[in-house]
Amino acid sequence: MLKPEAFLQAEYAARFIGSKCPVRPNVAVVLGSGLGDFANELAQPSTIPFGEIPHFPVSTAIGHAGNLVIGNFVGLSLAVMQGRAHFYEGNTFAQAAFPMRVLHQLGVKAVVLTNAAGGINPQYGRGALVMVRDHINMMGGSPLIGPNDDRFGPRFPDMTYAYDREYRKIAEAEAKRLDIPYYEGIYAAMHGPSYETPAEIQMLARMGADLVGMSTVPEVIVARHMDVRVLAISCVTNMAAGLSGEAINHEEVLETGRRVKDTFLALLRAVLPKIAAS
Ligand code: CYT
Incomplete structure (x- = not known):
């Protein structure tokens, strides 16, 4: 529910962040499960x-540090x-x-959203990187x-x-140049927190979904509401329910995230300056 006070709250939160940090970011990156180490760069x-930022929602998910880190990265804010x-x-x-609202208020015009997702497309394997081309919102709200x-x-x-076509083409060109295998796919968002049933995965497959996850779509909708450009990259941390013959556990999800960390980092390092300049 978009509350009438959201605009003032976003302004207030942005002013708070501005008081803690001299840098005005132009680009933002959201790091999904197991991918948080990129902030150390x-x-x-x-x-x-x-938890210190006014009106910010608090993230309690395991594998999420829950910090906003602002700094310089290969010449970018x-x-x-x-x-x-x-x-x-x-x-x-x-x-x-809501963080999208605040980032926009700070001057962010482009966001790179990353997430850990289950692979539905049988071509995918654990650790595959997928550039999101479109989504199906199955979360039951906006x-x-x-x-x-x-x-x-x-x-x-x-x-x-x-999902910005130019950004996606940049990400794919950089992945190719770096010899990083990648796919393009459609992300279905479920509200969770239980993983999907095999029957739900069959339903999503028939709908045309290649990936399934529990995030990203609300942020994309809010970013597009403000005309912020979006690149979304999923890391297939596990094959979706019923596809591998094994049960899914969060530890496996985090472990795959850690395993692809260096590849992901190399890709972000190459892609961020290009999207900031386009
Ligand atoms: N995996 C994941 N479903 C999955 O199978 N990371 C999110 C949702």
Whole structure:
């Protein structure tokens, strides 16, 4: 539910962050489960725990540090969210995506959203990197429900080009150049927190989904509401329920995230300057 006070709250949170940190970021990265180490790459970092930022939702998920880190990265001013808040943690969709509002207020025009996802497409394997081309929102709600605030964006935002084609092409070109295997796919978002059943995965497969996860979509909707450009990259941390003959556990999800960390880092290092310049 988009609350009438959200705009003022985003301004207030941005002013708080501005008081802690001299750098004005232009690009933001959100790091999913097991991928949080990228924040250590920033030079002259200012680290602010989510819990200190006014109105920020708190992330309790295991594998999420829960810090906003702002600093320099290969010549860019970058804001990195080490973890994110989810709907399944008891946040509304609008709360879960509120950090997008604050980042936009700070001057961010582009976000790179990363996540750990289950692989539905049988071509994928554990550790595969997938550039998200589109999504299917199966979470059962939207962060924009409620009176629209025209200061953020329109009542009915277009979602045709939610996942920026130019950014995706940049990411794919850089992956190719670095010899990093990648796929392009459609991400289905479920609200969780239980992993899906095999029958749900069969349903999602028939709908055309290649990946399944429990995040990202509220943030994409809110980013597009404000015309912030989006690149989303999923790491297939496990094959989805019923596809591998094994049960899914969060430890496996985190372990795969750690295993692909260096590859992911190399890709981000190559992609971020290019999307900042485009
Ligand atoms: N895996 C994951 N479903 C999965 O199978 N990381 C999220 C949702």
